[in-house]
Amino acid sequence: MCREGQNDDGLSRPQRFKKRSMTEIYKNVEELLLATNPQSPVYCIYPHVYRDSTRHFLQGFPGRVLYAVKANNHPAVLKQIYDAGVRNFDCASLPEIELVSKTCPDSTMYYMNPARLDGHARRAQTEHGVRHFVVDHHSGLAPLIQEIDPKNSVIFARMAVSHVSAMENLSAKFGAKPENVPALLMEIFKTGAEPALAFNVGTGVKDPEAYVYSLGIANEALSNLPFKVRLLDIGGGFPRPYPGYKVPKLDDYFSHIRSASAALPLAKNGELLAEPGRALSAPGLSAVTRVLLRKTDRVYLNDGMYGVFWELRFKGHRRYPCRVFRNGLPLVGETRSFRLFGPTCDSSDELPGRVELPVAIDVGDHIEFGAIGAYSLSGRTNFNGFYSDNVISIGDEGARPPQ
Secondary structure: OOOOOOOOOOOOHHHHHHHHHOOEEEOOHHHHHHHHOOOOOEEEEOHHHHHHHHHHHHHHOOOEEEEEHHHOOOHHHHHHHHHOOOOEEEEOOHHHHHHHHHHOOOOEEEEOOOOOOOOHHHHHHHHHOOOEEEEOOHHHHHHHHHHOOHHHOEEEEEEOOOOOOOOEOOOOOOOEOHHHHHHHHHHHHHOOOEEEEEEOOOEOOOOOHHHHHHHHHHHHHHHOOOOOOOEEEOOOOOOOOEOOEOOOOHHHHHHHHHHHHOOOOOOOOOEEEEOOOHHHHOOOEEEEEEEEEEEOOEEEEOOOOOOOOHHHHOOOOOOOOEEEEEOOEEOOOOEEEEEEEOOOOOOOOEOOOOEEEEOOOOOOOEEEEOOOOOOOHHHOOOHHHOOOOOEEEEOOOOOOOOO
C-alpha cells in the first residue's frame, strides 16, 4: 500500500524501498550486471529521479496534478509517483481505476475517457468512489447519467483544441468543437451534475504558447455561459527532452499557463487541472538490453519495437540516451553510427534513429537506455515470445540513468 509515514520501521533505506515496491534493489547498473549478467531485458527504476522530477512538477504547476496512468501503468512506477506526492490519477478505463485503487487505495481517480464500456461508470463510482467523468458529445451524456449519481458527480465537457507544435493531435478522435461546448455544458448543468471543462492540446507539445492559445479558446467558450465553472482540465502534453529532440524547460510551460489562466472566467474557487504522463513517468526508468548479434553497423538487441521501444513508431523523438557496458563496466573508446534492431522476425522491428556506439561493441555487451519511462512498459507485447517483466530498483542516489 502506498502510505505515508512508513519510514520509521527501523529498516535501512534500501530495505524499506524493497519492502514497499517488492522489486529487487541494486546499488547501480554496474552491480546489477556483475551480479546477474541478464539475458533478458531489465527495467531499472531510479526512485530518487522520480522523486525529484515529480516534486518539481507538483511545485511548478499552478493547480491540481493528475498522473495519466496510460503513460506507464506498472505498479512499481505508480508507487514512485505516489511516494513523490501525486494523489490524483487520470484513468482511461475501469481496469486502470482498479489498478490505482489497489496500488494506492487512498488516491482519487478520474474517469477521463468519453468512450466507456456499459456498466463501467457505475462500477467506477459505486466500487471505487469515482466522481469525475467526461463526455464530448450529447449522445454520451444520457448513458453516463443512467449509471452514476449526477448530484454527486463532476462531468467535464471535452473541447477539441489542437496546435501545430504537438507531436500528435489528441483532438482528432475526441473533443467537441469549441462553438458547441457551451451547449454541452448547459446540458450537463441540467442533469444536476457539476459541469466542468477539459481539453488536451496534444502530446509532446514543443511550444508553451500552445497552452496560451488553448486557454484563450477556453476563455471564449466559458464566457458564453450563464454560470461559472470551477474546474478546467488542460490535459497533458508536457514534453521531455531526448537526443536530437530539444524542448523548452517545464518551468516555461508553467509560467505561460499561470499568466494565461489569470483572465479565465472561473468560479471564485476555480482550479486548473493537468494530466501529465510523459513528464512524470519518463525520467526515472531505464531499460538494460543485451546485444544478441553484431553485423558491421547493425546491432541486434533482446528488446525492440514490439517491446519498450514501441513509441518510436510515432512522430516525435527517434532515440533515447544510452551507454554501453561490457562485463559490468562501461565500454568506451572510438564510436561510430549503428542501426539497432529488435529480436523478432519482423523486418520492421528496427529502431528509427541511428545511434553512436563504441566501435568495439559485440555480442554479450549491454546497452542501457535512459528516459524510457513513458509509453514503454505499458505497451509491450509478447510477439514471437519476447517479453520481460524484470523490474528492479537502483538504490544509490548518486546513480543516474543515461541523459
